[in-house]
Amino acid sequence: MYVAVKGGEKAIDAAHLLLAEERRGNAAIPAIGLEQISEQLTLAVDRVMNEGSLYDREWAALAIKQARGDMIEAIFLVRASRTTLSRFGYSEPLDTGAMRVKRRVSAAFKDIPGGQILGPTFDYTHRLLDFSLAGTAADPKAQTAPADSSDTPLPRVLDLLGNEGLIEQPSAPDAGPGDLTQDPLDFPAGRDLRLQNLARGDEGFLLALAYSTQRGYGRTHPFAGEIRIGMVEVSFTPEELGFAIVIGEIMVTECEMINQFKGSSGIPPQFTRGYGLGFGQCERKAMAMALVDRSLRAGELGEERVAPAQDEEFVLAHSDNVQATGFVEHLKLPHYVDFQSELVMLRRMRADILKGKREAAE
Amino acid sequence: MTAQSYNFAYLNEQTKRMIRRAILKAVAIPGYQVPFASREMPMPYGWGTGGVQVTAAILTPDDTLKVIDQGADDTTNAVSIRKFFEKTAGVPTTERTGEASIIQTRHRIPEKALRDDQIIVFQVPIPEPLRFLEPRETETRKMHALEEYGVMHVKLYEDIARYGQIATTYAYPAKVGDRYVFDPSPIPKFDNPKLDDCPALQLFGAGREKRIYAVPPHTKVKSLDFEDHPFEVQRWDEPCAICGSRESFLDEIVTDDKGSRMFVCSDTDYCAERQRAGARP
Numbered sequence: 130m131y132v133a134v135k136g137g138e139k140a141i142d143a144a145h146l147l148l149a150e151e152r153r154g155n156a157a158i159p160a161i162g163l164e165q166i167s168e169q170l171t172l173a174v175d176r177v178m179n180e181g182s183l184y185d186r187e188w189a190a191l192a193i194k195q196a197r198g199d200m201i202e203a204i205f206l207v208r209a210s211r212t213t214l215s216r217f218g219y220s221e222p223l224d225t226g227a228m229r230v231k232r233r234v235s236a237a238f239k240d241i242p243g244g245q246i247l248g249p250t251f252d253y254t255h256r257l258l259d260f261s262l263a264g265t266a267a268d269p270k271a272q273t274a275p276a277d278s279s280d281t282p283l284p285r286v287l288d289l290l291g292n293e294g295l296i297e298q299p300s301a302p303d304a305g306p307g308d309l310t311q312d313p314l315d316f317p318a319g320r321d322l323r324l325q326n327l328a329r330g331d332e333g334f335l336l337a338l339a340y341s342t343q344r345g346y347g348r349t350h351p352f353a354g355e356i357r358i359g360m361v362e363v364s365f366t367p368e369e370l371g372f373a374i375v376i377g378e379i380m381v382t383e384c385e386m387i388n389q390f391k392g393s394s395g396i397p398p399q400f401t402r403g404y405g406l407g408f409g410q411c412e413r414k415a416m417a418m419a420l421v422d423r424s425l426r427a428g429e430l431g432e433e434r435v436a437p438a439q440d441e442e443f444v445l446a447h448s449d450n451v452q453a454t455g456f457v458e459h460l461k462l463p464h465y466v467d468f469q470s471e472l473v474m475l476r477r478m479r480a481d482i483l484k485g486k487r488e489a490a491e
Numbered sequence: 492m493t494a495q496s497y498n499f500a501y502l503n504e505q506t507k508r509m510i511r512r513a514i515l516k517a518v519a520i521p522g523y524q525v526p527f528a529s530r531e532m533p534m535p536y537g538w539g540t541g542g543v544q545v546t547a548a549i550l551t552p553d554d555t556l557k558v559i560d561q562g563a564d565d566t567t568n569a570v571s572i573r574k575f576f577e578k579t580a581g582v583p584t585t586e587r588t589g590e591a592s593i594i595q596t597r598h599r600i601p602e603k604a605l606r607d608d609q610i611i612v613f614q615v616p617i618p619e620p621l622r623f624l625e626p627r628e629t630e631t632r633k634m635h636a637l638e639e640y641g642v643m644h645v646k647l648y649e650d651i652a653r654y655g656q657i658a659t660t661y662a663y664p665a666k667v668g669d670r671y672v673f674d675p676s677p678i679p680k681f682d683n684p685k686l687d688d689c690p691a692l693q694l695f696g697a698g699r700e701k702r703i704y705a706v707p708p709h710t711k712v713k714s715l716d717f718e719d720h721p722f723e724v725q726r727w728d729e730p731c732a733i734c735g736s737r738e739s740f741l742d743e744i745v746t747d748d749k750g751s752r753m754f755v756c757s758d759t760d761y762c763a764e765r766q767r768a769g770a771r772p
Binding site: 313 | 527535536562566569574599725742757
């Protein structure tokens with residue numbers, strides 16, 4: 130006689146044991162340490178901090194280790210942990226103008242006050258596998274790089290245009306920025322919430338959307354006005370003090386895009402802006418974010434909304450990879466009951482049709 | 492962080508208060524989808540995060556919890572969610588419908604009638620019944636506000652024109668309290684009649700979509716239909732092969748590769764209780 134499928138609990142426990150074993154891999158090989166991950170897989174850690182919405186290199190490194198290098202799984206681990214933390218309040222706005230710059234480039238001007246600073250970039254490397262890195266022996270003696278950061282604040286490229294009135298002034302929301310982790314997203318969303326959503330959004334999704342705008346699906350004619358990477362101070366005003374104090378320093382990547390102009394009867398034509406910002410070194414993400422931000426401003430700037438990247442509901446509702454992966458992968462869960470319902474109906478439909486055919490033939 | 496460092500039932504009290512406010516509003520406006528600031532949970536979106544948050548917000552140490560998926564207590568995801576609350580809340584759990592004060596469910600309503608001292612919490616993937624007819628939230632909210640449900644009836648009519656019957660078999664839309672059309676979650680339409688005038692409070696949580704809605708006790712829930720095509724539920728030609736029930740929703744079990752199959756109750760507790768009482772096929 131048939132015995133109902135039992136043993137879900139045992140199966141889960143066994144799967145967890147197997148997972149732990151697979152994660153560790155060959156025990157003869159030393160386990161990877163969190164310092165190694167945060168020091169040597171820096172950009173992976175940066176991505177997990179960005180999309181995990183938490184600036185904590187140690188937790189991000191732990192998440193990467195626990196997730197066996199699956200980035201979305203690591204992001205998910207960080208999100209699920211951060212959501213349990215108490216909130217003390219919001220920091221003061223970051224002053225990225227006062228950044229200690231490590232890298233800073235502009236594609237709009239050949240030379241800019243403060244100069245172009247390449248910094249640590251893959252940009253001009255030849256993508257040839259470097260077999261000298263293959264061994265675990267000590268790295269070939271690294272040459273000491275020249276001083277790599279500027280301690281004096283560098284003027285913003287877009288301000289140079291702004292002083293001449295050639296680019297629109299950035300605007301702040303009247304009521305202070307919203308927070309989509311504390312209030313459900315409502316449409317239409319303001320630019321503040323859109324930017325928050327994009328900052329947490331999946332890098333791959335934003336990259337593809339940004340790319341689509343370059344290929345004609347909602348063109349915005351962008352120039353990389355300025356990309357800067359470096360350290361900025363975080364200030365916080367405790368209620369009991371009443372004035373701001375610096376509580377730490379974080380690395381961020383900021384991208385300001387210059388886009389095609391817009392004018393009106395009252396205002397002569399001006400360039401428009403797209404903005405991207407993320408934790409750590411995340412140029413691809415920040416640039417894609419700036420392109421998508423500008424595309425999503427279509428309505429505000431009186432452009433016809435025809436492309437996916439201009440469609441706020443489409444972009445914001447599908448950018449979160451933790452949500453997306455959960456819902457796609459939930460198809461692995463049992464759907465016996467729903468499938469049974471479909472089976473019963475399909476059989477009945479077929480029977481009705483076959484019966485009708487038989488009767489017609491008789 | 493250890494399990495001990497988490498609050499009772501995982502969520503912090505601020506979050507629970509926010510969710511309870513949404514639940515109160517949902518109860519006050521039956522069938523209306525209340526937006527709430529859904530949190531990331533330690534299980535994936537689409538795997539019951541909405542139901543888990545609702546349960547976490549209403550759970551007290553005196554509660555007894557039952558968790559089912561596809562009607563069964565021992566399906567993997569039900570096991571996982573039950574373990575989560577055992578670990579984070581330490582509440583007693585049960586597999587018996589009659590002994591539970593809170594029942595969290597995915598895709599089924601238990602066969603045993605619920606009582607007024609019970610709460611059933613549904614896990615909801617897509618809370619918006621109009622979503623597959625109109626993908627935009629801004630539009631569907633307007634349609635609900637204006638009680639503009641014509642497209643849904645057109646869809647059901649097109650089914651009849653094309654297939655001779657309404658081809659929706661689960662997540663079958665119904666109207667709550669003569670006002671809001673709602674999605675009862677992907678329960679089979681077989682379970683829809685149980686929603687109507689139910690003595691238990693019925694709560695629905697959609698985590699990824701950030702919505703909570705409710706059917707308060709003894710509220711009218713009417714499955715959409717037409718006068719000449721009245722709503723009807725699935726029926727099977729044979730009884731449960733284990734307990735002989737002709738009243739319950741049956742799962743089809745494929746027993747070999749030659750087309751043999753048998754039908755057994757999807758509600759494992761219902762089936763086991765009947766067996767204890769001596770019921771046989």
